[in-house]
Amino acid sequence: xxxxxxxxxxxxxxxxxxxxxxxxxxxxxxxxxxxxxxxxxxxxxxxxxxxxxxxxxxxxxxxxxxxxxxxxxxxxxxxxxxxxxxxxxxxxxxxxxxxxxxxxxxxxxxxxxx
Amino acid sequence: xxxxxxxxxxxxxxxxxxxxxxxxxxxxxxxxxxxxxxxxxxxxxxxxxxxxxxxxxxxxxxxxxxxxxxxxxxxxxxxxxxxxxxxxxxxxxxxxxxxxxxxxxxxxxxxx
Numbered sequence: 001x002x003x004x005x006x007x008x009x010x011x012x013x014x015x016x017x018x019x020x021x022x023x024x025x026x027x028x029x030x031x032x033x034x035x036x037x038x039x040x041x042x043x044x045x046x047x048x049x050x051x052x053x054x055x056x057x058x059x060x061x062x063x064x065x066x067x068x069x070x071x072x073x074x075x076x077x078x079x080x081x082x083x084x085x086x087x088x089x090x091x092x093x094x095x096x097x098x099x100x101x102x103x104x105x106x107x108x109x110x111x112x113x114x
Numbered sequence: 115x116x117x118x119x120x121x122x123x124x125x126x127x128x129x130x131x132x133x134x135x136x137x138x139x140x141x142x143x144x145x146x147x148x149x150x151x152x153x154x155x156x157x158x159x160x161x162x163x164x165x166x167x168x169x170x171x172x173x174x175x176x177x178x179x180x181x182x183x184x185x186x187x188x189x190x191x192x193x194x195x196x197x198x199x200x201x202x203x204x205x206x207x208x209x210x211x212x213x214x215x216x217x218x219x220x221x222x223x224x225x226x
Contacts, residue, residue: 105150
């Protein structure tokens with residue numbers, strides 16, 4: 001399967017714990033995006049990388065959130081000191097510059113904070 | 115505030131008929147529009163897109179229409195099939211970045 005993959009698919013954690021999610025984009029896609037989706041809403045943009053550079057961050061990305069893409073391939077999203085309001089589906093997408101603006105999404109990581 | 119609005123939370127259509135999903139936007143700086151389909155427990159799947167310089171784009175059974183003056187776009191599915199039953203999201207990109215702004219989605223049910 002050459003699509004976007006995300007791990008883990010599900011994560012249950014207690015309030016105050018740190019969690020980290022991983023995203024592997026489609027091979028050779030140089031752009032990578034993180035979104036968050038809550039029940040009844042569409043995906044909301046969090047941040048975007050072009051290669052290893054983080055070029056855009058939403059105001060939704062509080063200082064408890066950090067994302068990295070160290071070698072321009074996979075990316076990690078870490079949430080520190082989780083809160084119940086962080087419970088959501090975290091979606092990763094990738095795209096290739098010069099081929100249009102379509103983004104291809106992974107299956108998501110569902111986070112539940114108890 | 116919601117810059118992309120899908121005002122119909124759900125739509126039911128008979129198999130073989132046309133499905134029309136609507137989307138309105140408020141930001142005149144949007145320059146590219148996309149439709150995604152989402153099944154439960156899966157990520158959104160790209161369906162079709164349109165640039166703001168066009169008013170129509172067609173791909174098989176799917177056609178997207180854009181009315182810039184009304185800040186409105188629609189997705190037509192003809193003929194509708196039961197496998198089209200899913201949540202459809204409208205998304206828009208601003209002209210200064212790559213972030214997509216999504217609507218809340220419309221749940222389409224195609225009945226046999």
